[in-house]
Amino acid sequence: MSAVNLAEKLALFSEHWSPKIVGAFNGHDIMVVKVEGEFVWHSHPDTDDLFLVLDGEIDIEMRDETVHLKAGEFYVVPAGVEHKPVAKAEAHVMIIEPSGTPNTGDAETAVHKDQI
Amino acid sequence: MSAVNLAEKLALFSEHWSPKIVGAFNGHDIMVVKVEGEFVWHSHPDTDDLFLVLDGEIDIEMRDETVHLKAGEFYVVPAGVEHKPVAKAEAHVMIIEPSGTPNTGDAETAVHKDQI
Numbered sequence: 001m002s003a004v005n006l007a008e009k010l011a012l013f014s015e016h017w018s019p020k021i022v023g024a025f026n027g028h029d030i031m032v033v034k035v036e037g038e039f040v041w042h043s044h045p046d047t048d049d050l051f052l053v054l055d056g057e058i059d060i061e062m063r064d065e066t067v068h069l070k071a072g073e074f075y076v077v078p079a080g081v082e083h084k085p086v087a088k089a090e091a092h093v094m095i096i097e098p099s100g101t102p103n104t105g106d107a108e109t110a111v112h113k114d115q116i
Numbered sequence: 117m118s119a120v121n122l123a124e125k126l127a128l129f130s131e132h133w134s135p136k137i138v139g140a141f142n143g144h145d146i147m148v149v150k151v152e153g154e155f156v157w158h159s160h161p162d163t164d165d166l167f168l169v170l171d172g173e174i175d176i177e178m179r180d181e182t183v184h185l186k187a188g189e190f191y192v193v194p195a196g197v198e199h200k201p202v203a204k205a206e207a208h209v210m211i212i213e214p215s216g217t218p219n220t221g222d223a224e225t226a227v228h229k230d231q232i
Contacts, residue, residue, distance in 0.1 A: 003189045025166045025192050025212070028142070050141045054188075072170075073119045076141050096141070096212075 006032055006054055010092050012116050019095055019103055021115040029099045031113065036090040041082055042105030047098050049077040056091025060084075122148055122170055126208050128232050135211055135219055137231040145215045147229065152206040157198055158221030163214050165193040172207025176200075 001023070009022045009032050016036045023030035035058060051060060052074040060067045060075055061084040067075045077083045085093075102110030117139070125138045125148050132152050139146035151174060167176060168190040176183045176191055177200040183191045193199045201209075218226030 001192060001194075003183050003185050003191050005189045007188055023190065023192055024164075026144070026164045026214070030166070030190070030192075048140075048142045050146070067119050069119050072123055073121045074139065074146070075119050076117060076139055076146075078117075098142070 004030075006092075006094060009116055010034065010054070016090070017103070018111050019113050021113050024099070025096070027098055028096050029101075029113065031095045031097070033093050033095055034090055035085060035087045035093060037087065039085045040104055040109075041084045043080055043082045044077075044097070044101055044105055045080050047101055048079050049083070050094075050096040051075050051077070051085070052094040054092040054094055056087065056089060058091045058093060059086045061086055120146075122208075122210060125232055126150065126170070132206070133219070134227050135229050137229050140215070141212070143214055144212050145217075145229065147211045147213070149209050149211055150206055151201060151203045151209060153203065155201045156220055156225075157200045159196055159198045160193075160213070160217055160221055161196050163217055164195050165199070166210075166212040167191050167193070167201070168210040170208040170210055172203065172205060174207045174209065175202045177202055 004022050016034050019031035019033040021029045053069045053071050055071050057070045104110050120138050132150050135147040135149040137145045169185045169187050173186045220226050
């Protein structure tokens, strides 16, 4: 493995809500994703979910509160907590989750995560 | 927990090589650290070590190669690999390691990590 430049990785794709794996760490995938619009409500029963905004702004809606994140800010959604990421305009986010975690919380609807 | 602004956390302290805990994720500490100069050679036998540079530049010297990182770049030092972080000028870094990991690889010489 060599140094990973997050902006260079983000320049390699354009689709939204399709996390790309850019590194591995203690059984977790380090991913970058472009988001815009509303994702689905979901939760991950067995893992926390780390969102670090690299560019733009997102809201992480939860049933009882909404956390607003801008570039340089992170939030950890605790395991089991239902959440829905929303971005009014395109935003770039780094996500860390255990390898194999379905992005929708459901293996049947999850996207395949390519390594780039 | 609420959103964590990394720059705001970094503005709260000035000392070098003293990681501050700013979040928790799956049994790991999310930390920010200011570095300048040379750290000690060390390794972590049981965990990978994630370095994401937020501001400035660092070298991660290993016995057989050196990885140069600038802002927006990360590197994962694999478990057990000896490394020595070096920064010619002050740099700001986000680090993720399992809670309780000694920063020097040795509990006797490790700094105490405060939560901020």
